[in-house]
Amino acid sequence: MSSLARPTDDPPDGTAPVPVSLEPDHTSHLFDDGNAERYRRSVTEVVERVASRLSRVDRPFTGITAAELEPEFAAIDLDKPLGDPAEALDELERVYLRDAVYFHHPRYLGHLNCPVVIPALIGETVISSINSSLDTWDQSAGGTLIERRLVDWTTERLGLGAAADGVFTSGGTQSNLQALLMAREETRERALADPRDAAWTAADVLPRLRVLTSEVSHFSIAKSAALLGLGYEAVVSVPCDLERRMRPAALAAELDRCRREGLIPMAVVATAGTTDFGSIDPLPEIADLCAEAGVWLHVDAAYGCGLLVSRRRHLLDGVERADSVTVDYHKSFFQPVSSSAVLVRDRATLRHATYHADYLNPRRAAGELVPNQVDKSLQTTRRFDALKLWLTLRIMGADGVGGLFDDVLDLAAAGWALLDEDPRFEVVVRPQLSTLVFRYLPPGAAEDPDLVDAVNLHSRAALLASGDAVVAGTKVDGRHHLKFTLLNPRTTPGDIAAVLDLVADHGRRYLSEPAGRELSGSRAS
Secondary structure, eight states, X not given: OOTTEEEOSOOTTOOOOOEEEOSOOGGGGSOSGGGHHHHHHHHHHHHHHHHHHHHHOOSSOOXXXXXXXXXXXXXXXXXXXXXXXXXXXXXXXXXXXXXXXXXXXXXXXXXXXXXXXXXXXXXHHHHHHHOOOTTSHHHHTHHHHHHHHHHHHHHXXXXXXXXXXXXXXXXXXXXXXXXXXXXXXXHHHHHHHOXXXXXXXXXXXXXXXXXXXXXXXXXXXXXXXXXXXXXXXXXXXXXXXXXXXXXXXXXXXXXXXHHHTTOEEEEEEEEBSOTTTOOBOOHHHHHHHHHXXXXXXXXXXXXXXXXXXXXXXXXXXXXGGOSEEEEEHHHHTOOOSOOEEEEESOGGGGGGGOOOOTTTSOHHHHHTTOOOGGGGOSOSSOOOTHHHHHHHHHXXXXXXXXXXXXXXXXXXXXXXXXXXXXXXXXXXXXXXXXXXXXXXXXXXXXXXXXXXXXXXXXXXXXXXXXXXXXXXXXXXXXXXEEEEEOOOTTOOHHHHHHHHHHHHHHHHHHHHSHHHHHHHXXXXX
16 A cells, blocks of 8 residues: 555445545646635636836836846746746746736837736636637537627628638747648639639649738748748749838739649739738728739738728728738727637638537537638637627727727827927838838948948847837838837827937947947948
């Protein structure tokens, strides 16, 4: 007998003694009716900790480096649990919360990360606790209907029509992948059914397929083409105008070239809110070209979908003509990651993501009209992310969300005016959404592009190291630039002005240091 078990007193009926385990009761950590009070205390403690930390955050980042933080993790033995939730939260405070990047801070101006609204956080608590899986009705019940109603609401806002449908996804990358999967299958079926090409097989069609998108579209378009077996070379990069929007004339020329060369345009991907510039491609003109050529039109509105609830809704005119649309609620709807969807004009095209498994979604379930969302999705097990948006709309309303997005668009306009009037900086384009791309121009260095690159790279790194602000970076025409992605309604023009001063100060200090002077002198010579 194990030393961790002992017999009870002999039962009165003379049966064998029943061993009683002295092992720890691991079920004490399960979320169930027996541990409701433990759950209440634990969640309350977490909320108190996060709220306390949030109230003390005075800058978006501490500036800690990976090399400085890694030893903390190396010293943690994951095979030796702490046991006490309070001790575990103390440790979490030290290794994560203390040095986290806080998107809610008004001087976080980096990537497409938004501060989140409280109604969505309420949803997160429910989602994690109940842990529904949205793949089948018998794992989610009402959760399925909430997601379906939100899909309908979004397609109505997009104007896709009565036959529209869609499904929630993990993010814009997955949404774009699924959209291009549907475009590939629809195009392949059409090509194989064309009597003019009766001798073609699937092997003949795939190498001819092409995806046309702007030169500043999201990298997930190229990645999706590779994952779909088309290769990166299947993506045709269409030139943009000075506002960084796809040029319809250039698209028409590429479509014509594809036809002449025996290639098959599989899809045109228009972007409603490019990652670098927030630019919106001319959707009506692109839709005209796609209709004329019979090509699938996908609109990547991962960033610009906030316009659906904005007073600037007209900027999305033409999106209603798309065959598929990507939306990321976790960008411009102020939702926690992840919350995204892919929407389609014709629900029948979602069949290209359908696979029936007898143990999950048998064919007979479809015949019995059981609403299994896995029939539409690339994922199987899937979080009930729709609940966050549902509670946001039920508590704040669409106008409340749209007002937040309009605030950051107004802020971007004010930020552009500051940059345009400041001789220290060069701004690339006037924003359509809330992104500002610019660079610091050291006095007398405008003719030395390598020096300008070095100064801007240094300024961004120095800002991150200080923790005073977080800004993003990108390349424009081969040269390094800085980028403000404005998604925080609490950020003010004063914050933007202060960060610009910090950028310039770091640039000047760099030039005054030996390394900077040496670089400047070598370039001058």
